[in-house]
Amino acid sequence: MLNNSKIIGEGITFDDVLLLPARSDFVPAQADTRTRLTRHVTINIPLVSAAMDTVTESALAIALAQEGGIGIIHKNLTIEAQQREVTKVKRSENGVILDPITLTPELPVSTALQLMNEQNVSGIPIVEGTKLVGILTRRDLKFLTDKSVRIRDVMTKTNLVTGPAGTTLEQAKDILRKHRVEKLLLVNDKGELAGLITMRDIDRVQQFPNAVRDPRGRLRVGAAVGVKDRDRVKALIKAEVDVIVVDTAHGHSKNVLEMAAWVKENFNIDVIAGNIATAQA
Structure with missing residues (x-):
C-alpha cells in the first residue's frame, strides 16, 4: 500500500508529453536556424558539442562544423595534443590556403x-x-x-x-x-x-553549403581551458582557435571571472565561461 504522505507531486516522463502541431506558412527549407554563439561567431544550426573527452575531438568538431554547428575540443589533453586537434579542424578544409605547410628540400x-x-x-x-x-x-x-x-x-x-x-x-x-x-x-x-x-x-x-567557416573559408572550432591554463590559451590562439571556453562545473566563481577577464584583456578573441545556472551569474 502506497504511503501518500511521501508523495510530494506528480511526475511525468517524455512519453507523457505531446507537442501539439499548429499551422505553419513555410516549408522546412525556408527555416532559418542561424544563431549567434558569441559577438563575432555565428553558427547556422544551434548545436554545440560538449567539451568532454568522450565527446569532442577533431573528428566530431569537423563533422559538426560542416553541418553548421561548432565543436569545443576538450581540455583533458596535453597542451600540444589539444593544439594539434584544433589545427586538424582549421586545416581540414580551406578556401584558399594562404599559409600552407611547407618543407625544405634538404630534409629527410x-x-x-x-x-x-x-x-x-x-x-x-x-x-x-x-x-x-x-x-x-x-x-x-x-x-x-x-x-x-x-x-x-x-x-x-x-x-x-x-x-x-x-x-x-x-x-x-x-x-x-x-x-x-x-x-x-x-x-x-x-x-x-x-x-x-x-x-x-x-x-x-x-558539399557542405551550410558549414560554419571563418573569413578565410576554414571550419570554425572552439577549445576548452581551465581557470589556470594561461599557457594553454596562448597555444590555442596560436593554432587560430575561434573561441575560448573557460570550462568548469561552477562558472559563477572568482577564478572563472578572473580567467575570462585575463583572456579578453590580452587577446582579441571571444570567450565563453560556464557552467552557470542563475540569472545573477
Whole structure:
C-alpha cells in the first residue's frame, strides 16, 4: 500500500508529453536556424558539442562544423595534443590556403611523412626560402622504402601545375580539371609560394553549403581551458582557435571571472565561461 504522505507531486516522463502541431506558412527549407554563439561567431544550426573527452575531438568538431554547428575540443589533453586537434579542424578544409605547410628540400622524407600524418594532408609544397621548388605528395612516396632519403630526391619538381596569386576557386577548379591534379600551387611574379588550393576543398565547399567557416573559408572550432591554463590559451590562439571556453562545473566563481577577464584583456578573441545556472551569474 502506497504511503501518500511521501508523495510530494506528480511526475511525468517524455512519453507523457505531446507537442501539439499548429499551422505553419513555410516549408522546412525556408527555416532559418542561424544563431549567434558569441559577438563575432555565428553558427547556422544551434548545436554545440560538449567539451568532454568522450565527446569532442577533431573528428566530431569537423563533422559538426560542416553541418553548421561548432565543436569545443576538450581540455583533458596535453597542451600540444589539444593544439594539434584544433589545427586538424582549421586545416581540414580551406578556401584558399594562404599559409600552407611547407618543407625544405634538404630534409629527410621521414619528416614529411610525420607532418602529413599530424596535419592530415596528402601533399606539401617544397620551398627554398620563399621560392617554390617542388611539391611532395603521397604519390611520390608510394613505393619508397628508405625514409631517410632527402625530399629533393623524390619530390615532383618539373611540370608543376601553378596559378597566379589571386586565383579564384572557380578558376582553380578549371585548372585542376584540365591537368587532372588535386593541388594548385599559387605563385607570385617572383616565383614565391603565395598559397594553395586543393580540389578536396573546392568539393567540400560545394558539399557542405551550410558549414560554419571563418573569413578565410576554414571550419570554425572552439577549445576548452581551465581557470589556470594561461599557457594553454596562448597555444590555442596560436593554432587560430575561434573561441575560448573557460570550462568548469561552477562558472559563477572568482577564478572563472578572473580567467575570462585575463583572456579578453590580452587577446582579441571571444570567450565563453560556464557552467552557470542563475540569472545573477
